[in-house]
Amino acid sequence: MSADLGAVPRFRLPAAWPAPADRSQASQLAGFLFGPDGSTGPADSAKAALVACLGGNSPYLADLVRREPACFDLLCRRGPDAALAGILASLDALPAGQPGAAIARALRQAKRQVALVSAVADIGGLWSLEQVTGSLSRLAETALSLAVRHLLMDAARRGELRQAGHQDAGSGFVVLGMGKLGARELNYSSDIDLVLLYDPDAHPGHDELQRVFTRLSAELVRLMETRDADGYVFRMDLRLRPDPGSTPPAVSLPTAVTYYESLGQTWERAALTKARPVAGDLALGWSFLSTIGPFIWRRHLDFAAIEDIVAMKRRIDRHRGAAGRPPLGTPGATQADEVAVLLGHDLKLGHGGIREIEFLAQTMLLVWGGRAPELRDATTLGALERLAEGSYLPAGLASDLAATYRLLRTAEHRLQMRDDRQTHSLPGDRGEFDRFALFMDCEGGGEALARRLLEPMRRVHAAFGDMFATGPAGREPEPFCHLDAPDLASLLGRAGFAQPARAAAILGGWRDRHLRALRSDRAQRLLRDILPGLLAALLEQQDPMLALIRFDSLLARQSTGVQLLSLLAHNAPLLGRIAGVLGAAPFLADHLAAVPSALEGLLVPEEDGENSRRRRARLAETGIRSASGVEEAIARARTLVRGEEFRFSLAQLDGRLDTDRAGIARSDLADHVIGALLEVVLRAHRSRYGEVRGGGMVVVALGKAGSREMMAGSDLDLMLVYDHPPGIAESMLPKRDAPGVHRRALPVSQYYIRLAHAVIAALSAPGLEGPLYALDMRLRPSGSKGPVAVSLAAFRRYHAEQAWTWERMALTRARVVAGPAALRRAMRREIAQAVTGPGAGGEAPGVAGRRRTLQAAAAMRARVADERPARGSWDIKLLEGGLLEVEFIAQVLQLVRPEASPHQATRLALRSLARSGTIGRAQAMTLVGADRFWRDLQSMLRILFGTQVPEAGEAWTPPVREALLQGLRPLRIADLDALRAHMRTVASSVRAAFVELVVDAGAQEP
Structure with missing residues (x-):
């Protein structure tokens, strides 16, 4: 180590250090280092300034310099990085088999040295906050590792543990660092907050294991925190272990897992977000954290956790007596005596303090971290940065909180390094406050320090209040919000509810806990908080009574209201958006009542202009692929699909997302879910039936999913195709199964048929909220009579020999969305060949072939009209001149004119056909406009009514009509009569084009 350090250039100390508050103590330390007169040469001026700073501000640091002069000298010559590296390397290399007294001395000396190095690096600005806290944390980890190795070896020597268990790995004993460690x-x-765990399976047949690890835990505490002539290492706190009032210091893994899965509380989830193994059997620790991961990171958005965090903060405030302290004031306020406000203020637990910043970041992680794994960062600064990057926190607020956190942690360190006391409170005496200001390098004294601290702390406290506030924020609720009012019905009638008696009955039922969701005291408190904002939002709708009835239906579907009410209480803008849905979109309102998890989609931060690449990157973080099994993957997929679908629909209703972009977004979502579930299902399939070497299966999307034009409620039209090397006849099993695992090989065709059924089952899995997706597999070769999955060779043969024109037309919208890359490329080639090739019968393309293709398309349209006529005037697809005819034109013309660049999307295919001269530009633009109009109208009708659109009647309320016309705003259509007239015009133009380009062209071709 000395040779390595000798190669390092001489380190230069900074010239400026905080001024000494006590010059006599500074002089004493200088005398100790430089001799009785304390004189130094010019080269040592920076060192002298450092000595004056340490001696005149911190008796503890002055004592460390006296006790560790060699370390201090190395620090001044080589700098803190080299000094820290040497200390930790020496400690890590210390033989763990030494006597306990020698281990204790080494640990305490390392603590003194790292404390000195870190303090100097902190005070001099040589290290960032992360480096300072990281160095102290590395010391704790290294010290714990050495101590645990020593104690395990000692237990093995006494015969209490088997000899093989004396090393860290495989010892069955792990120390989890919690909190700041x-x-x-x-x-x-x-x-240092720790949880000590042991695994009984690592020591089979050991009847006294709990006693052994309990004693080992007590010895670890004594070794680390007992004070002697050498000092101490760290104080230890084991109260974060599972059920600390009833469990021994070291807890068995099965006990811990059972506790968290059945009785764990929100504060324990919050604590475990920072947990990591720091000593002992690290692999065991990571495995444990993975096991309880679902307890920590909830897949749903857990806004109810906010209530628990707020309650925890209130208890802290009561315990610390924060209520009796002078108020910090609001941001921008001025106070006559700002020092008085901060005298004795707790920088950690007081208002505007470190804990409020930590709580804010930690609570956001609890709420969002289950759905967005990319946010999970145990550090406060890292979490703030990630929350800002994901738009979960405003970037300006996150940077402000981070800057204040750094400032407060710096002040906290200065307080603690004065006398090595675990304090977070600023001095309560003005003279001491002034002296502390010097240590904080505020030459203006206490007033300068107060100005430096107070405004950032006010902003923190205001942000904390905003984040955790509920209710109408200081506004007196309207009289109709008092549900005990004797004249409640008349108050509601005057407010604007058309059926005041019924409205009063609904609200009275809420008050009297008639709904299961509102029976708990917590739910009632949350209801009171949101009621003013909720009723105000409902009254802004065209029919407030209808919106109220629908919200009552939404509440009635909840088994517990805390989650929903917490979500609304902490997301005030959501009340207005939900009220808009309840007032104007009956289908979405019913969907929301049936699928309350859909609300979560509204809370995903929206990014302007989110493209497919960014959307796919975001979707990749949803955790479907990392699920432990197929059922968990389906559950995650269902939550994702319900939330995203609802978000897309509401964005369309609001005019924030047009039909084209919504179709692409829904298709990207479907692509992700298909690919992720295919991967998980294949993993489970291989575990049962082995693997087909060199084989694979692809999923081909057709219809609206293939053209990336999906709408609300669109089916997934899919085709499954597999391929494998010709010499493979059956799946291959591992040479040796794991214990208890029994696999069996299958013939290749049966292997892929079973895999296809499993994929279909996953994608269409039923649930309380309906199936994940409605699937349509009829576009596969041979339709519903053929196998659910076909080989690539069978696909090729079928489309060369048997395919109908309509099947080739369907392939113009085929898109390979999942499967191995090589097979995906091969499948794309086969699809292109099937579309542009000669088709069934092997006839070369030509005039006669084009004529027969056009005639077949015209006949197909006529057959659809006979067998499946339009169900009414709103059946956009099947109307004569409707969407189906626009799509038929684009599809069949791509078959007969292969020189046009193919496109799955109808609008793009039509433009390509115009560029190739197949159709006139004006006619193409007419058809593109018709395609967009029909899809806009059908998409809005789906959002408002679902797939069953009534011709007329009470469902067509004024809000519904207005929402529909707003969805068609570029056309500026005034009313439903004008809309019907425009529909007739568009249908007539499409029909004329279809007759000209398909029917007549097929008949006229010689």
Whole structure:
């Protein structure tokens, strides 16, 4: 180590250090280092300034310099990085088999040295906050690792543990770092929060295991925190273990897992977000955290956790007596005596303090981290940065909180390094406050320090209040919000509810807990919080009574209202958006009542102009692929699809997402879910039936999914195709099964047929909220009579020998969305050949072939009209001149004119056909406009009514009509009569084009 350090250039200390608050103590330390007169040469001026700073501000640091002069000298010559590396390397290399007294001395000396190095690097600005807290955390990890190795070896020597278990790995004993140690954020005088776990399976047949690890835990505590002439290492706190009032210091893994899965509380989830193994059997620790991951990271958006965090903060405030302290004031306020406000203020637990910043970041992680794994960062600064990057926090707020966090942690360190006390409170005496200001490098004294601290802390407290506030924020509720009012019905009638008696009965039922969702005290409190905002939002709708009835239906479907009400209480803008849905979109309102998880989609941060690449990257973080099994993957997919579908629909209703972009977004979502579930299902399939070497299966999307034009409620038209090397006859099993695992090989065709059925089952899995997707597999070769999956060779043969024209037309919208890359490329080639090739019968393309293709398309349209006529005037697809005819034109012309660049999307195919001269530009633009109009109208009708659109009647309320016309806003259509007239005009133009381009062209071709 000395040779390595000798090669390092001489380190230069900074010239400026905080001024000494006590010059006599500074002089004493200088005398100790430089001799009785304390004189130094010019080369040592920076060192002298450092000595004055340490001696005049911190008796503890001055004592460390006296006790560790060699370390101090190395620090001044080589800098803190080299000094820290040497200390930790020496400690890590120490033989763990030494006597306990020698281990204890080494640990305490390392603590003194790292404390000195870190303090100097902190005070001099040589290290960032992360480096300072990281160095203290690394010391704790290294010390714990050495201590645990020593104690395990000692237990093995006594015969209490088997000899093989004396090393860290495989010992069956792990130390989890929690809190600031887990996050690598230890402060200068931190306790270290630990959870000690042991695995009985690592020591089979050991009847006294709990006693052994209980004793080992007690010895670890004594070794680390007992004070002697050498000091101490770290104070330890084991109260974060599972059920600390009833469990021993070291808890068995099965006990811990059972506790968290059945009785774990929100504060324990919050604590575990920072947990990581720091000593002992690290692999065991990571495995444990993976097992309880679903307890920590809920897949749904857990806004109810906010209530628990707020309650925890209130208890802290009561315990610390925060209620009796002078108020910080609001941001921008001025106070006559700002020092008085901060005298004795707790920088950690007080208003505007470190804990409020930590709570804010940690709560956001609990709410969002299950759905967005990319947010999970145990560090406060890292979490704030990730929340800002994902738009879960405003970037300006996140940077402001981060800057204040750094400032407060710096002040906290200065407080603690003065006397090595675990304190977070600013001095309560003005003279001491002034002296502390010097240590904080505020030469203007206490007033300068107060100005430096107070405004950032006010902003933190305001942000904390905004984030956790509920209710109408200081506004007196309207009289009709008092549900006990004797004249409630008349108050509601005057407010605007058309059926005041019924409205009063609904609200009275809420008050009297008639609904299961509102029976708990917590739900009633949340209801009171949101009621003013909720009723105000409902009254803004055209029919407030209808919106109220639908919200009552939404509440009635909830088994517990806390989650929903918490979500609404902490997302005020959501009330207005939901009220708009309840008032104007009956289908979405019913969907929301049946599928309340859909609300989560509204809370995903929206990014302007989100493209497919960014959307797919975001979807990739949803965790479907990482699910432990098929059922969990389906559950995650269902939550994702329900939330995203509802979000897309509402964005269309609001005019924030047009039909084309919504179709692409829905198709990207479907692509992701198909690919992710295929991967999970294939993994489970291989575990049962082995693997087909060199084989694979692809999923081909057709119809609206293939053209990326999906709408609300669109089916998934799919085709499954597999391929494998010709010499493979059956799946191959591993040479040796794991214990208890029994696999069996299958013939290749049967292997892929079973895989296809499993994929279909996953994608269409039923649930309380309906199937994941409605699937249509009839576009596969041979339709519903053929196998659910076909080989690539069978696909090729079928389309060369048997395919109908309509099947080739369907392939113009085929898109390979999942499967192995090589097979996907091969499948694309086969699809292109099937579309542009000669077709059934092997006839070469030509005039006669084109004529027969056009005639077949015209006949197909006529047959559809006979067998499946339009069900009414709103059956956009099947109307004469409707969407189906636009699509038929684009599809059949791509078959007969292969020189046009193919496109799956109808609008793009029509433009390509115009560029190739197949159709006139004006006619193409007419058809493109018709395609867009029909899809806009059908998409809005789907959002408002679902797939069953009534011709007329009470469902066509004024809000519904207005929402429909707003969805067609570019056309500026005034009313439904004008809309019907425009529909007739568009249908007539499409019909004329279809007759000209398909019917007549087929008849006229010689």
